[in-house]
Amino acid sequence: MKRLMNIEPSRFWRTFLTIVPFIVIIALYWSASDARLAENPNDKLLPSFTQISSAIDRMAFTENKRTGEYLFWQDSAASLYRILLGITISAAIGLIIGLINGLLPGVRAGLSPLVTIASLVPPMAILPILFITFGLDELAKVMLIIIGTAPVIIRDMQSQVMQIPKEQLIKAQTLGASTWLVTIRVVLPQIMPKLLAAVRLSLGAAWLFLIAAEAIAAQEGLGYRIFLVRRYMAMDVILPYVAWITVLAFAMDFSLKKMSQVCFPWYHHQEASK
Amino acid sequence: MSFLQINNVWKSYGQAQILERLNLSIDQGEFISMVGASGCGKSTLLKMILGSEVATKGEISLEGKPLVAEPDAERGIVFQKYSVFPHMTVLQNVMVADEFTKSFLLGRCFGSARKQVKQKAESFIDAVGLTPAINKYPHQLSGGMQQRLAIAQALMKAPKILLLDEPFGALDPGIRADMHVLIRDIWKKNNLTIFMVTHDIKEGFELGSRVWVFDKVRHDPQAPMAYGAQVTYDLKLDTDKTPDIAALTQKIAVN
Numbered sequence A: 001m002k003r004l005m006n007i008e009p010s011r012f013w014r015t016f017l018t019i020v021p022f023i024v025i026i027a028l029y030w031s032a033s034d035a036r037l038a039e040n041p042n043d044k045l046l047p048s049f050t051q052i053s054s055a056i057d058r059m060a061f062t063e064n065k066r067t068g069e070y071l072f073w074q075d076s077a078a079s080l081y082r083i084l085l086g087i088t089i090s091a092a093i094g095l096i097i098g099l100i101n102g103l104l105p106g107v108r109a110g111l112s113p114l115v116t117i118a119s120l121v122p123p124m125a126i127l128p129i130l131f132i133t134f135g136l137d138e139l140a141k142v143m144l145i146i147i148g149t150a151p152v153i154i155r156d157m158q159s160q161v162m163q164i165p166k167e168q169l170i171k172a173q174t175l176g177a178s179t180w181l182v183t184i185r186v187v188l189p190q191i192m193p194k195l196l197a198a199v200r201l202s203l204g205a206a207w208l209f210l211i212a213a214e215a216i217a218a219q220e221g222l223g224y225r226i227f228l229v230r231r232y233m234a235m236d237v238i239l240p241y242v243a244w245i246t247v248l249a250f251a252m253d254f255s256l257k258k259m260s261q262v263c264f265p266w267y268h269h270q271e272a273s274k
Numbered sequence B: 001m002s003f004l005q006i007n008n009v010w011k012s013y014g015q016a017q018i019l020e021r022l023n024l025s026i027d028q029g030e031f032i033s034m035v036g037a038s039g040c041g042k043s044t045l046l047k048m049i050l051g052s053e054v055a056t057k058g059e060i061s062l063e064g065k066p067l068v069a070e071p072d073a074e075r076g077i078v079f080q081k082y083s084v085f086p087h088m089t090v091l092q093n094v095m096v097a098d099e100f101t102k103s104f105l106l107g108r109c110f111g112s113a114r115k116q117v118k119q120k121a122e123s124f125i126d127a128v129g130l131t132p133a134i135n136k137y138p139h140q141l142s143g144g145m146q147q148r149l150a151i152a153q154a155l156m157k158a159p160k161i162l163l164l165d166e167p168f169g170a171l172d173p174g175i176r177a178d179m180h181v182l183i184r185d186i187w188k189k190n191n192l193t194i195f196m197v198t199h200d201i202k203e204g205f206e207l208g209s210r211v212w213v214f215d216k217v218r219h220d221p222q223a224p225m226a227y228g229a230q231v232t233y234d235l236k237l238d239t240d241k242t243p244d245i246a247a248l249t250q251k252i253a254v255n
């Protein structure tokens, strides 16, 4: 018998083991929900799958009589717009400032401590300031995502740039490269995969800030809806919304990973052969 | 006037004196091997010639003019590790050497300019024997092949001086012998002035036309950092005769 740490599951077992926990959770939920509803048919805490699917139908596939809109898709579009805009701007800021900070000692001396301190300000604590300065509409929510994620990305990019061996930078100079060309041909391509990785890691924080901002002040959005229907204990709406947010988060993470593999194959081969 | 002149150069890092009183003159076409104990300052002198470090005192001049105080295309370098770009193929790694100076804005050439650079790059890749690996990335190459690539990059700029910092230190003995043949050939063909740091005395004598041995002359047991190393032996080898390495090595070891 091999040691436990040396036993690798086969392909079949791997798939099987991936699915099992999900099935177990669904089965547990089912039986718990059944039990509660048998006792009290008006129980709201654990709605049955039929109740959930009719809620989904109501939110996603039935026109709102008053506005003629489909609430679920409207919420999704609003939230996706905010988070994609926020995280894109964050990534751009993180890349540019991180790159400059990492490469130019003169700029780093001035900016690096500021970024470190800025990254320690709790973003939720300044949410009221954002609402006061940027109003209650889109800008404040996007700003919260940016303020919450950009400093971390900046710091990560800066340290990634500084980890590029000095030998490479000197070599480029002996080949006649200017600071600009070292930046765009040597440093930038090497930290792009690291940027995608940093963005993937900050997606969780971005969703957190988005939902928090929507919960406090919004007229639409996935987070807004969840907190709105909470008043009626509408678990049949909350649960599919949470599942949907998870699916969206997963899809974003997965596409960033694929994007990195397609755009920077050299990086992933190199990491795999280490 | 000599090609490269080192005039009373001293170098210290903080309290630690690394090198002192270096007075050396080098003619064009010399191949200088630098040997000495680890940490005695060989790489430091190499970096001062490269321009990535500045002498604390004294001056180094190239063809009568003070050295440019940052790395430039006149001085090529091959480090023991990390001197190629991991995100570029062999061909791209060599082409970029010319693209850096031909395209100030993008660092990339297109059309006929690209064709020209590509042709030149291919000839240097061929010269170092990397043609079969031309489309591979550095992580797919062996250590010896990566060093060949680093040499090809440097040759693209036709540098006046080629600096090698333990270039073969991480290679297997068999591959090292191949590299010796290559570097000797390149030195002869390109009329290069080469400075090579090595921890292998035998390699130093085999390749060099001149060997510098670094050692501390003065010692203060109370303050081991107070004095720096100097060139204690400056041996010009007659390249036509194979030097009596064993005797020379012994002579150095005695001191």
Ligand SMILES: Nc1ncnc2c1ncn2[C@@H]1O[C@H](COP(=O)(O)OP(=O)(O)O)[C@@H](O)[C@H]1O
Residues within 6 Å of the ligand: B013, B018, B037, B038, B039, B040, B041, B042, B043, B044, B045, B197
């Ligand atoms: N940037 C630096 N700052 C401080 N000390 C350094 C620096 N670079 C090298 N040294 C010290 O200088 C001495 C000589 O280093 P080096 O020239 O690399 O030795 P070697 O002869 O092995 O190539 C070593 O003791 C090293 O610790």
Ligand SMILES: [Mg+2]
Residues within 6 Å of the ligand: B042, B043, B044, B165, B197
């Ligand atoms: Mg060294």
